[in-house]
Amino acid sequence: MQKRQIIQSALCAVLLATGVMAAQAQQTFKLTIASSHPPAIPWVGLMSTVFVPEVNKRVAELNKGYKIEWREAYGGQLYKANATLTSVEQGVTDIGWVFHNLEAAKMPLAQFGTVTPFTTDDVRIILDVVNSMHETVPALKREWERNNAVFLGATGVDSYHLFTKQPIKSYDELRGRKISAPGSIGLWLRNSGAVPVDGSLTSYYTDIQSGVSDGTISIATGILPNKIYEVAPHITKVNIGALYIGGMAMNKDSYEKLPKEVQQIVRDAGKLYSQELGKVLMQRYEGALKTMVEAGAKQSTPVTLTEFSAAERAKWVKTMPNLAADWVKNNASKGPTKEIVTTYMNELRKRGVTPARDWDKEL
Numbered sequence: 388m389q390k391r392q393i394i395q396s397a398l399c400a401v402l403l404a405t406g407v408m409a410a411q412a413q414q415t416f417k418l419t420i421a422s423s424h425p426p427a428i429p430w431v432g433l434m435s436t437v438f439v440p441e442v443n444k445r446v447a448e449l450n451k452g453y454k455i456e457w458r459e460a461y462g463g464q465l466y467k468a469n470a471t472l473t474s475v476e477q478g479v480t481d482i483g484w485v486f487h488n489l490e491a492a493k494m495p496l497a498q499f500g501t502v503t504p505f506t507t508d509d510v511r512i513i514l515d516v517v518n519s520m521h522e523t524v525p526a527l528k529r530e531w532e533r534n535n536a537v538f539l540g541a542t543g544v545d546s547y548h549l550f551t552k553q554p555i556k557s558y559d560e561l562r563g564r565k566i567s568a569p570g571s572i573g574l575w576l577r578n579s580g581a582v583p584v585d586g587s588l589t590s591y592y593t594d595i596q597s598g599v600s601d602g603t604i605s606i607a608t609g610i611l612p613n614k615i616y617e618v619a620p621h622i623t624k625v626n627i628g629a630l631y632i633g634g635m636a637m638n639k640d641s642y643e644k645l646p647k648e649v650q651q652i653v654r655d656a657g658k659l660y661s662q663e664l665g666k667v668l669m670q671r672y673e674g675a676l677k678t679m680v681e682a683g684a685k686q687s688t689p690v691t692l693t694e695f696s697a698a699e700r701a702k703w704v705k706t707m708p709n710l711a712a713d714w715v716k717n718n719a720s721k722g723p724t725k726e727i728v729t730t731y732m733n734e735l736r737k738r739g740v741t742p743a744r745d746w747d748k749e750l
Contacts, residue, residue: 397461415454416645421480423471424589425462427612429667430484430542434635435459437663441656449648467568468587471633475560476535482642482653484542486587487633488570496530496722499731500543501571502632502710505703505743506735508546510629511665516734517541518661519633520579524730526722536636539657542664545672547572547627550619551602552595554691558702567603575604575627578706591615607675608668616679616690624694625703629668635660704743711746725750 395411420439426432439457446453466474472490475483487497500513507513518541521527531538549555552565562580566573567590573583584600588609594600595618602619603610604627610616635657642650676692683690695703732747 400569414452416649417456417458418481418641419458419460419465420482421460421465421474421488422465422484423463423468424484424587425612428588428606429671430544430664431461432549433660433664433667434482434484435461438635438656438660441659442652445652445656449652451646451648453646453649455618463589468589472536475636475638478608478640480638482539482635482637482744485536485633485636486569486616488572488644489587492532493534493569495718496527496724496727497631497633498571498714499711499724499727500573502714503728503731503742504575504627504630504710505546505700506628506732507740507742508626508629510543510545510668510742511662512735512738512740513543513629513631514541514661514665514732516738517543518658519734520727520730524727527727530722531634531636532639535639536569537635537639537642537654539635539654539663540594540659541631541634542661543629543631543668545608545668545675546629547575547604547606548625549602549621549623550605550610550615551621551623552619553601554621554693555602555623556693558695558699558706564602564645567594567600567605572604572630575707577708577710579703582605588613588615592618595619608671611679612662612676616683617686620690621636621690622676622679622690624692625700626695627703697728701743707744709746710750712750715750 420434422431422434424431426435443455446455465479468486469489471483471486472493474480475485487494488501491498493582519537528538555561565582565584566576567586568576569585569587570585576583584594586594591603591605592613595602637653680690680692711728715728718724728750729747732742735742
């Protein structure tokens with residue numbers, strides 16, 4: 388009798404252990420990752436080729452039976468560029484790229500890079516600083532959380548230039564031109580006499596072709612895959628600088644449903660994604676300009692590449708109003724704006740950057 392009880396107890400233990408293992412093996416998390424822009428855009432493509440496989444690899448390495456079942460929906464399948472924040476906030480997607488330049492009302496503190504242009508063309512430095520600031524300036528992290536989002540990693544773009552229907556050889560020739568620029572980037576045209584037209588990479592081609600605008604302030608790595616050089620064949624290098632434009636974020640409710648160790652993996656993979664984006668953008672930048680010139684050589688209006696002289700660029704820098712001081716004053720009630728600008732500029736200098744204008748010293 389005693390022997391039978393021992394055997395039964397052993398069988399129960401085995402069954403219990405098997406049940407636990409089965410439960411672990413069946414712990415699957417279904418997550419949607421999405422973007423308003425297509426995978427041809429570097430910061431979207433790397434969501435699929437870097438972030439997703441990195442999360443999968445690290446989750447498997449935990450050896451706890453966790454599995455993530457992904458639904459990938461890029462290129463505006465779920466939402467457009469004007470809904471990147473709300474779509475993450477409301478859970479339309481669990482993880483998404485948020486374009487904060489179009490979200491100045493809901494994310495005012497995130498605009499600090501936009502009001503401090505002409506710093507550096509090296510987007511790797513920009514992303515390193517921004518990711519660091521989300522650890523050292525709590526207000527930046529909290530701003531995402533107020534929108535029911537968890538910041539995973541900064542995204543940025545290569546240096547901004549002019550892409551126009553007609554050549555622009557000097558700063559004064561901007562006067563009267565309608566220039567497409569997304570959201571707060573239109574601030575860079577203040578005092579130039581140009582008219583900013585709100586838009587994004589997904590709308591520039593049609594806007595320029597139809598005459599809504601005469602060109603755009605934009606980035607080579609975005610203009611190339613969208614073939615905007617076909618309707619805006621005159622490229623003028625201005626080197627306004629690389630820019631922090633948003634970040635990959637996760638719906639806070641979805642994030643909190645994950646085990647702690649998986650949350651950590653998602654955050655770590657987000658940082659890796661951000662680092663890889665910086666490298667890819669720097670690799671593609673010069674090649675993109677060259678490819679556009681070559682691809683557009685046989686157009687009815689061939690693609691041309693010129694560069695503002697140092698004097699013309701300096702005129703643009705000097706003529707701009709004090710964007711940073713205005714931003715600090717107008718948003719002081721929303722967070723430590725002066726601290727943010729000062730920290731940002733100092734962190735850039737620590738990494739060897741010499742800004743064309745010391746915005747923090749004009750506050």
